[in-house]
Amino acid sequence: MTEPAWVAGVVVIPLVGALIAVLAGRRAAPIAVVTAVGAAVAAAALVRQIARDGVVEHAVGGWAAPLGIALRADGLSALFVAAVAVVGTAAIVYALAHPGTPHRFHAAWLLGWAGLAALAVSADAFNLYVALELLTLAGATLVALASEAAALRAALRYILLALAGSLAYLFGVVLLYAAHATLELSALGAAVTPGPVTAVAIAAMVAGLALKSALFPLHGWLPPAYAGAPAASAVVLAGLLGKASFLVLVRLWFEVVPPSLRPDAGLLLGVLGAAGALWGAVLALRQTRLRRLLAYSSVGQLGYLFLVFPLGTGPALAGAVYLVLAHAAAKAALFMAAGSIERACGSDELGALRGLAPRMPLTFLTIGLAGLTLMGLPPSGGFVAKWLLLGASLETGQWWWAIVLVVGGFLAAAYVFRVLRLAFLPAAGAAAIARAPRGAELPALALALVSLGLGLAAAPPLALLGAGP
């Protein structure tokens, strides 16, 4: 192999950086920056490699698939790795500028980065479990860094439910391995036949992953975790870690689940996703704190993703993946903005937003731009995603999903405008407001622009996705 193995590189670089950051303790920040640059370069190289050569495989240790672990990077992997690089780097810049970021953030986040990269390029059911475990531990740690009683409780709930989800997934992996003596996803896909083993295994894996992706009605753990975590942690949790299990679910669904099982189970997942999309948006409307509002908005946006299961491959899958990307950038930007506002006002009560817009123009510009993706308005990335999903639902004659998408968009508009309206109202009193550091506002704005840019230049990412299996 003459070309550097970027499939392995995208995992190894954040892994090395994470370990050195742990070693560095309080002086982890410069290491995080260097690692972010290195990992971003690796991600770009992987994207280039896949755009040119298509799917890339790497047999770890030189052991071929049934015995060893296969890494496989397709268009989906490349896009996700790229999203991790963009959002992750912005989060590190934000953490540097945001006062009060816990010093353990960098190490915890780099561990999460490594887990996300490992998950994106894995083609092995058990290896995916290990990557999910790494994300569970890193995620709970990111929440617990806040070290307030409420955050610790949220972290505990996060880890217990995530472990329950992992365990369910593992049950399924064990059954599939017992039946087919392989863990490689495409080999499993070729081997499975409808029957009790497949049904129970798939049900356990899907249920576990649904719990981990906060599918309605299993979403209860998410809002306290996202709202209680430190600002920088919430950025990567809501932007990236929250989507990891969905990615595994997509792989499982389209590579392993036998087509005969897909319609009924897909319908169930779609109904739950639709319910979550609406329920999350309604609850977001009822929140009185900005970060809880954003967390419930995440429950809603994650719900849309599950519409891919009744709608199938093709444009629907492209739409869901695109929503993952656009939402990653937009929600990360919004949580950055919320962190800056919380820092400036001392609280993230919505009431404290009154009259804030003129004082923090960049932050509210960010909220407005990123809000476009939540609402699914053109020219945002969220619009492209929803357009693809809408098209798929009309094309397959399942028009009812289109209603969910449209109604959800209106609800999202309602809560986004609620925030913006408050901010542009005249200030109630002359509350003392600390200025948000520019370094914390700019990465947020950059990510909001990325979510917008995804809408303006949708062709290259969608073409890359076509380089999939």
Add this chain to the structure above:
Amino acid sequence: MSAGLAIDAALALVLPVLAWAVVATPDLRKAIVLFMALGLVAALAWARLAAPDIALVEAAIGTGVTGALLMSCVPWAESLTPASRRARADLALAGALAVVACLGWAIRALPEAGPGLTPAVLGALEVSGVEHPVTAVLLNYRSYDTLLEIVVLVAAAIGIDAVLPDDDARRRLAPPARSLVGVLSHLLVPGAVLVAGFLVWKGAHAPGGAFQAGAVLAAGGILLLFARRLRPVPFAARALRGALLAGPLLFLGVAVAPLVRGGRLLELPVAWAGVLILAIETVLVVTIAIVLLMFFPARVLASSRAPAATVEDPP
């Protein structure tokens, strides 16, 4: 019915009953004893299932570490209001029964135990550097999983440090006292170190390995901590982090080295595989032991100082 089958039946009957009792017992202290009993019965069950590797882990973690950890948490847990720690035993039971029913249905439909990957595992054993198939899987064929698992442990270490920061608690511990526990640690800790080394060495050709050895070493460390002969080292101490990360960093170095020469991640040269695996396992023992010991920071050790009156149950 042969005696072996009768043992299996007894274990199979007792395991779920004990597990249920652990969940359903409102008295925490009673539940801890039941939990330790559950661990022992589970170790025996793994032994009967011809899985000595797992029986070793269960014996080391279940009897050595978990029991001590739970005991250390009693003062804290008992301070919670009864309502907040009432277990929903009924829900747990219903969930467990449903899971058992589904798994039973699926397992009945599994094909007759075929050879699985065993021929492949044994076929490649010659070039794996070790003679024990479990070790070959963990540290050669699927060493990438093990590498990531070790990183999971590092993440756990950061998490523990975030939840139980140990920056200032050092001064609050009593100085070492001459005590029975001290005598016990004098007698047993050297044994624990020896057994840990023995298990690592043995892992190359028989059940054993870094995880089991790390757990044994950690149990020895717990004895020293309780005897106040070892001070909890705060995570902020660079020496601790260095010792913790030496293993993962070496492992990662071995993983990356082939990439530089255009090979595959974690490709072990056949001639060196045995030595490299032993080296990696040896340093990982320290990592695993340290992470387990991090569950006993000074704050937890200090809070286990509950007065004697609570030994007796309230009338």
Add this chain to the structure above:
Amino acid sequence: MTALELVAGALLCAGAAFFLAGTVGLLRFPDVYTRLHALTKADNLGLGLIVAGLALDAGSVAEALQLGIIWSLVMVSSSLSCQLVARAARRAGVAPWRRR
């Protein structure tokens, strides 16, 4: 069956009997100190007999040696554990049982 096997078997059975005695004591004795007494002494002797029986039958010297190490470890740890439990009970104010 050789004489050696006969002896080994007898040792195993004797060990089992001591374990039974320990359990009966644990259940029937009146307070924690007497139960401790029954338990640790009877069980350690029972284990010793079983180890002896197995050592007679062992395939190699190393195996017998390991059995011996196991037994001595149990002796050390359970005698000290017994002390620890008794002291804990004593400090907790558990009064020793007296015949009325």
Add this chain to the structure above:
Amino acid sequence: MAELRAAVALFLVLTVLVGMIRVARGPSFADRMLVALLMGTTGVAVLVLLAASPGAGALRDVALVLSLLASVTVVAFARLAASGREPAAGPAPGHPDAPAPAPAAATVTVTATVTATAAATDATAAAGADAAAAPEPPP
């Protein structure tokens, strides 16, 4: 011989199970701890018996580990149960000035309540100081 070993192992498993009654009966924590002692010793015995079967020699290592570590929980128990009157160096653990997240904060309540109970029996003067801060009188 193999049948005899298996029979003895079965018998030992059964004695342990019968001994579990003591966990239910108690009455004290120490009594329940006895069952842990019983299970340690008997578990070692069962494992060495099982290990004598051909091909199961690795179980002797399990017995070795068990025999080595059985006392760790007893030590933890002893500390939990009996270190109430050990002199503390520096401020008492769980002292209100501890800059603490949940567990240590919880310790405040625990030490306070339980030391109050201790004071009712024959507490030391050191414990009495804490007992003064107890939120409620011992039962």
